[in-house]
Amino acid sequence: MAAYAVSIAKEDNMSTSDITKMLEAHADRLPTESGTTSFTLTDLGDNRYRITGSRATSKHFSRILGMNSPTLSSSAEIAKGGTPAPCVLATNTSPSNGRGIEMNNNARMTISGCSVQSNATGSSSVHLTQAFITVTDGSGPGKLCHGGGVYQANGNAVSATKELCATVTDPLAASLPTPTPTGTTYGNPGTDYSWYGSKTFQPGIYSSGFVANNGRTHYLEAGTYYITGGNFEAQSGAKIIANGPITIIVMNGGTIRITDYSASANSFQAPQTGPYAGILMWRVNNGSCPNPITFAGGAGFTYDGVLYFPGCLLDVSNNAHISTRSEFTYVLADRIMMVGGSRMTIDVDNPYGLAANLGGGGSGGSFALVK
Structure with a gap:
């Protein structure tokens, strides 16, 4: 042979x-x-x-x-x-408190098949107080990259190789097209009390926000949802169930809040083709982000795709669980805060049939013939 x-x-x-x-x-x-x-x-x-x-x-x-x-x-x-490129990246090199990734009060991050990185250059670039990070790369420990140091206190644990790494720039900033809202314009379902039970919504432009509330069930047809005013929110025991691949793009200073969410068995999946292939949730950076991206209070289900929040604090709290399981997984924010028993679980080694890959970040990895 x-x-x-x-x-x-x-x-x-x-x-x-x-x-x-x-x-x-x-x-x-x-x-x-x-x-x-x-x-x-x-x-x-x-x-x-x-x-x-x-x-x-x-x-x-x-x-x-x-x-x-x-x-x-x-x-x-x-x-x-x-x-291995990071699939969790906090981009801010100089946050006000010096902390790019901060976790406390039994927060846990479990990452498989990629690395975790905080660009913050202070000695508490990654700051852990009674919190836990596990990073694996194949059969061994993976990398927890930091820009200045890892602070650990009060019974926390890190199962990863801690390493001082060069700053990683936003790998998607230059590759994603500027979003141009298209489709029919719709009103905010959160202010429409003419219906109860369940209702199906179409992709398009939501000029005054998309708020799911009052325990109602919102079915989203496949496509791109442009939130051009207001926020994208799930609250008050509401359910949002996607009937196919979706992309949610929040523009013009809005934010994303997933709180008190009751559909824990459901998953959102990003499209594998088109201009936003791989993108699941994107808060467009307009230069400021006064309100954090919030996942809280039982907001736990599977997100298959990129959670892209440049310039914003990602705040995960109150037992919320962000779980992703695809090869195009990426969680990017200006800073990441996890508290109160919250979880982030990413498994790139087991893509569950999702084949797209956005790559990005780090020096990557390549295999070369040795002999």
Whole structure:
């Protein structure tokens, strides 16, 4: 079997299964004898892997002589360089209190397959008081990157490699198109008391906000929802259930508040195609953000896509749980605050069938042939 090399590059960390799948996709480059090509990947440690490919052949000459078909194989060693890109990023280098990521009172962050980074350059760039961060990268610890230091007090725990890292700029600022609201203009459902129970809403322009309240159920059809005035909110036991992939874009100084939310079993999923592929929630940065992005009080369900809040504080509190499970996961904010038993769980290693990837941040990581 002729030896060959496949160039593999990906902005964020690749799991062993990811690499194997990419090799299998290149199996057609091997000689065309009949037989199935199989790959085994051996983790050698220190981001080095040995790949062995084998194929059972079926030669005409072998069949005539009654010989067993030979199995051809070759192996190569690859190494991964660079740092997995962050999928949680607090961009502010000089916040007023020196803290880019602040967690206390039993808040927990569990990240798999990517890194966490605070750009703040102070000694409390990441500030933990009775809080917990776990970052894994494949089978070992992942990186908790900071711009100046990690402060730990009162029974907290960090299961990650703490590392002083260079500042990471917003990877989406230059690539996302400036949003241009399109579609029909609708009123705010929160001020319409003519209906009860449930109602279906269409994508388009919501010029006075979109507020779900009073225990009512709001079904969102697939598409882009432009909040050009007011806020996007779920409160008072209301439910918002997406019937397909959606993008929510809040413009002109509004904010996002998901509080006292009752549909914990539901998930929002971003589109995989179109101008906002991968974007689930985006608060457009207009130069100021006086009101934080808020997830609080039982606001717990799965967000498959980018939560993009440049210039804003992301405030997660009161047992809220932000859970994401896709390859295009990214949580970006000016600063991140987690308190009161809140959770953030991100698993990039298990994309649940979502294939898009926005990459971005860090030095990325690439696999190169060693021998």
